[in-house]
Amino acid sequence: MKDYQIDVQLSSTKKEKPAFNQLSFGTVFTDHMFVMDYTKGKGWHDARIIPYQPITLDPAAIIFHYGQTVFEGLKAYKTKEDEVVLFRPDENMKRLNRSNQRLCIPEIDEEFALFALKKLISIDKDWVPNVEGTSLYVRPFIFADEPYLGVSPSNTYKFMIILSPVGAYYKEGINPxxxxxxxxxxxxxxxxxxxxxxxxxxxxxxxxxxxxxxxxxxxxxxxxxxxxxxxxxxxxxxxxxxxxxxxxxxxxxxxxxxxxxxxxxxxxxxxxxxxxxxxxxxxxxxxxxxxxxxxxxxxxxxxxxxxxxxxxxxxxxxxxxxxxxxxxxxxxxxxxxxxxxxxxxxxxxxxxxxxxx
Incomplete structure (x- = not known):
């Protein structure tokens, strides 16, 4: 693995964790998130992990008007040995880039994206639930944030990763x-x-x-x-x-x-x-x-x-x-x-x- 650089700003106030045996899907989020910017001519830059927080966008940001965005979804699990593991995350990064190609979004470095994802989970590993049927849902996503109302690919983007401890997606579970x-x-x-x-x-x-x-x-x-x-x-x-x-x-x-x-x-x-x-x-x-x-x-x-x-x-x-x-x-x-x-x-x-x- 290369010596990748990510600035880290840890949260000074930790959130109260939910009861892991009462989790729903996608309503609670961890203490931190990953953010990286893209600027045409400069490439992807300023990778950072910061406290989870709202983001501010110009009302004219291309994402709002023309939907130039892609995302992924994967999970982290807690093993009986208390280790945190992922399932085929390299496939998610490959698919993210395939989506990027279709939406005219600059491709990411898949190896770096996986490194960033692991680092973020490592920082928030206490949020990985250990109850059967639960997991930490991982949502990487990229969106166009240039303020421009012309119909064309953006010149700037944000790549973000957020985490959410989750229970079953369907209330029926494994039942038909x-x-x-x-x-x-x-x-x-x-x-x-x-x-x-x-x-x-x-x-x-x-x-x-x-x-x-x-x-x-x-x-x-x-x-x-x-x-x-x-x-x-x-x-x-x-x-x-x-x-x-x-x-x-x-x-x-x-x-x-x-x-x-x-x-x-x-x-x-x-x-x-x-x-x-x-x-x-x-x-x-x-x-x-x-x-x-x-x-x-x-x-x-x-x-x-x-x-x-x-x-x-x-x-x-x-x-x-x-x-x-x-x-x-x-x-x-x-x-x-x-x-x-x-x-x-x-x-x-x-x-x-x-x-x-």
Whole structure:
């Protein structure tokens, strides 16, 4: 590791920590945050860790008007040996730069970003919860802060990292959720920004999510934006289906986010010699498989929830119950394996776990 320089200003007043057995998701934040600036012609500069605090932006900052921003999400875990570990953080930094490329944001030094992330967590390591099912959520993000109302890439940016101790993302936990198949709205289209982790994708999903929740569903299943036929994602997660013993997930097509949990699940399934394929799969095929008694399991994958089994799908007035609305054997095996690797309770044969020194 290079001799990276980060100025550190420690907080003189520490916050009161919440009860780790009563954590919700994303409402409490630690004592410090990382900040670094970018100026065209100068590059990234002035890396610093400072007390967590509000930021001041000009009302004309490009982020407010044209949404030039990207972000990432990963977690830190406390092991039984009281060590703090991360799960595949290098993959998050790679994906952050892929998002940067799509949004015309200057790329970051991935090795330095990981160094900064580890240093920040090390300073706030007392905030990493040690209760089962909890973790420290890590949110790196970059946004355009130049005050300018012309439509063009910014000349200045801020790269920040904040931390939040969290509990389960979905109140259902590992229990199956009810999902509505979205037939009106679309999340993204090929050629758009669907394969980048940027704010606009999530803003575009809110209306469908709101309507689904009003009908008693936890999330929506997104179909492709052109034909409204092929499955893409479930909520903000990648999605998998087990049909006749084979696991199928939509292939990456330019509008689907390349999830790190998705990648890990694929590698696990290959490791276990379980048949798995990435390909286009239509919603018609899913319902046909159900009626033929061939649809065995369905689940979403993502950083926040890890694995979220799907117990019910609703589409065009028809509801189907998957695996008797019970968590499937494979879903549970994947969840247990991933979380055990993440928390250090089993050996990591893949080298995915990274210790925070």
């Amino acid at each position: 959720v009810k999902i509505a198949v979205e037939s009106e709205f679309v999340r993204a289209v090929k050629g758009g920004t669907g394969n980048a982790k940027t704010a606009g994708n999530y803003a575009a999903s809110l209306k469908a999510q709101e309507e689904a929740e009003a009908e008693g569903f936890s999330q929506v299943l997104w179909l492709d934006g052109r034909e409204h036929k092929y499955i893409e994602e479930v909520g903000s997660m990648n999605v998998f289906f087990k049909i006749k013993g084979e696991v199928i997930t939509p292939e990456l097509n330019g509008s689907i986010l390349e999830g790190i949990t998705r990648k890990s699940v694929l590698e696990l399934l290959h490791f276990w010699n379980i048949p798995v394929v990435e390909r286009k799969i239509s919603i018609d095929e899913i319902f046909q498989a159900y009626h033929a008694s061939e649809l065995e399991e369905a689940f979403g994958t993502g950083t926040a929830a890890v694995i979220s089994p799907i117990g019910e799908l609703s589409w065009q007035g028809e509801k189907i119950i998957i695996n008797e609305a019970k968590t499937g054997e494979l879903s549970k095996k994947i969840y247990d394996s991933l979380t055990s690797i993440q928390t250090g309770s089993v050996e990591d044969p893949f080298g995915w776990r990274v210790e925070v020194e």
